[in-house]
Amino acid sequence: MSEKLESLRQLLAEKLGDKVQHSVIANGELTVVVPAAEYLAIAYLLKDDQDLRFEQLVDLTGLDYSTFSGQDFSTRFAVAVHLLSVSRNLRLRVRVLAPDDSFPMLDSMCEVWPSANWFEREAFDLFGIVFRGHPDLRRILTDYGFVGYPFRKDFPISGYVEMRYDQEQGRVVYQSVTIEPRENTPRIVRDDNYGNSGRG
Numbered sequence: 001m002s003e004k005l006e007s008l009r010q011l012l013a014e015k016l017g018d019k020v021q022h023s024v025i026a027n028g029e030l031t032v033v034v035p036a037a038e039y040l041a042i043a044y045l046l047k048d049d050q051d052l053r054f055e056q057l058v059d060l061t062g063l064d065y066s067t068f069s070g071q072d073f074s075t076r077f078a079v080a081v082h083l084l085s086v087s088r089n090l091r092l093r094v095r096v097l098a099p100d101d102s103f104p105m106l107d108s109m110c111e112v113w114p115s116a117n118w119f120e121r122e123a124f125d126l127f128g129i130v131f132r133g134h135p136d137l138r139r140i141l142t143d144y145g146f147v148g149y150p151f152r153k154d155f156p157i158s159g160y161v162e163m164r165y166d167q168e169q170g171r172v173v174y175q176s177v178t179i180e181p182r183e184n185t186p187r188i189v190r191d192d193n194y195g196n197s198g199r200g
Contacts, residue, residue, distance in 0.1 A: 054083040057113035062127030077104035108134040126151035
């Protein structure tokens with residue numbers, strides 16, 4: 001398997017040249033990092049080139065590297081795309097870093113692989129990554145009135161707002177979180193015969 005991945009790595013180096021910023025083979029998978037400016041063009045090449053033919057986008061997810069200590073990343077947000085070449089029986093992970101941390105934006109892959117649609121909506125909903133050219137970029141998992149992006153590392157565990165049904169108004173209302181911190185002290189409860197095995 002490693003020979004196959006190494007030959008794929010060399011093929012990508014030939015086809016993409018210096019557009020591959022970094023590549024690594026780990027855990028039986030090849031990951032390539034590409035620049036955001038070339039992301040869409042590289043996607044078309046990966047799908048349409050007869051030597052590559054990555055016909056399917058299997059998964060797309062957002063990443064938040066704000067607390068990551070393994071490598072030094074110049075930007076906070078990234079997207080990882082998992083591709084499958086059915087005809088060549090190969091898998092590839094493509095990672096692209098969003099250039100602006102305050103407003104992360106990348107090109108949409110929907111025109112290349114339509115299966116990216118809901119994956120990109122999920123990454124937008126949970127990480128706040130905007131996909132330029134997406135046909136229907138709106139929240140998919142959280143409520144439309146939801147504040148913030150829950151998969152960002154700086155999102156508070158309790159959230160910003162909570163919703164409840166108000167009997168007087170006859171509808172769901174949003175209000176600031178009212179969770180009070182409490183101390184959990186474990187209580188040990190044992191019956192009288194605990195540890196007594198009956199042996200005298």
